[in-house]
Amino acid sequence: LSLRAEQSPSPSLPALHDALVSAAARRYPPPERARARWVLPVVLASLVTSGAALAAPALFGGRSSNDARVVMVDREQTSARGNPRGVFSTAEAQRLNLACVETRSAMSCR
Amino acid sequence: VEERVADSELLRRTIAGEPEAFGVFYRRHESVLLVYFRRRTASPELAADLTAETFAAALASIRRFKADRGPAIGWLFGIAAHKLADSRRRGQVEDRARRKLEMEPLFLSDDDLERVEALADAAAASEVLARALAGLPDDQREAIERRVIAEQPYEELSSELRCSEAVVRKRVSRGLESMRSVLKEEFN
Numbered sequence: 001l002s003l004r005a006e007q008s009p010s011p012s013l014p015a016l017h018d019a020l021v022s023a024a025a026r027r028y029p030p031p032e033r034a035r036a037r038w039v040l041p042v043v044l045a046s047l048v049t050s051g052a053a054l055a056a057p058a059l060f061g062g063r064s065s066n067d068a069r070v071v072m073v074d075r076e077q078t079s080a081r082g083n084p085r086g087v088f089s090t091a092e093a094q095r096l097n098l099a100c101v102e103t104r105s106a107m108s109c110r
Numbered sequence: 111v112e113e114r115v116a117d118s119e120l121l122r123r124t125i126a127g128e129p130e131a132f133g134v135f136y137r138r139h140e141s142v143l144l145v146y147f148r149r150r151t152a153s154p155e156l157a158a159d160l161t162a163e164t165f166a167a168a169l170a171s172i173r174r175f176k177a178d179r180g181p182a183i184g185w186l187f188g189i190a191a192h193k194l195a196d197s198r199r200r201g202q203v204e205d206r207a208r209r210k211l212e213m214e215p216l217f218l219s220d221d222d223l224e225r226v227e228a229l230a231d232a233a234a235a236s237e238v239l240a241r242a243l244a245g246l247p248d249d250q251r252e253a254i255e256r257r258v259i260a261e262q263p264y265e266e267l268s269s270e271l272r273c274s275e276a277v278v279r280k281r282v283s284r285g286l287e288s289m290r291s292v293l294k295e296e297f298n
Binding site for chain 2: 010011012013015016017019020021022023024025026027028029030031
């Protein structure tokens with residue numbers, strides 16, 4: 001009996017099986033979806049930061065709004081490199097492969 | 111996801127974003143958990159409810175599973191025992207884990223309930239059979255294991271057991287008759 005159960009892929013409670021698989025998909029999404037969920041708050045935070053950069057460029061080492069338009073992703077990396085929290089230049093972000101929200105950030109800076 | 115993958119690997123893959131891995135984990139252990147709960151509760155509905163909450167709790171706390179502390183089935187049964195004790199104390203099955211995972215309440219069809227009962231009956235019959243077989247004299251038990259379970263031909267058995275085919279047949283026949291008596295006694 002136990003051998004037959006192991007070979008059979010069909011659950012006794014199919015609705016529960018499906019509900020659990022759906023719940024697993026929501027709770028542990030694939031990395032790209034998890035990243036998407038994580039990036040949005042970062043984008044929002046970066047927009048705020050970028051706005052602050054426009055309002056007070058001196059805060060960010062006197063960078064111009066175009067230069068300070070970029071975004072950041074990894075706070076640890078940011079602080080480790082001694083950059084103003086949450087802001088990189090476009091070139092630096094590209095070099096560090098921090099890509100993601102450059103366009104949106106740039107739009108917000110302009 | 112393959113059925114042969116180890117439980118711990120299935121749980122790891124679930125966290126890594128392969129939800130179907132948890133589906134395999136569920137299918138692999140669903141019946142044993144349903145039987146476990148069915149024997150300890152008054153109805154198949156309760157057994158199904160506890161099974162659902164146990165798997166939901168396992169899914170919600172999957173990161174707490176540590177493969178170096180023992181097999182996943184032990185971890186799962188630890189959760190099951192906790193859920194059972196908790197339901198007895200509270201007088202109802204909690205649904206905290208399912209709510210946490212935003213799962214819809216489980217609605218059971220008559221077919222679902224019948225399958226739960228069939229599982230429990232089959233498990234009970236299987237245990238009685240195993241006991242009946244274990245209670246046979248060695249020669250009869252061996253003859254039945256080889257002929258009925260392993261389906262070896264009588265000719266082969268006769269040669270391996272160094273006796274005539276007629277003797278092997280008699281051992282099988284007597285053994286089955288004894289087992290039949292035990293089963294009648296148990297189920298009447």
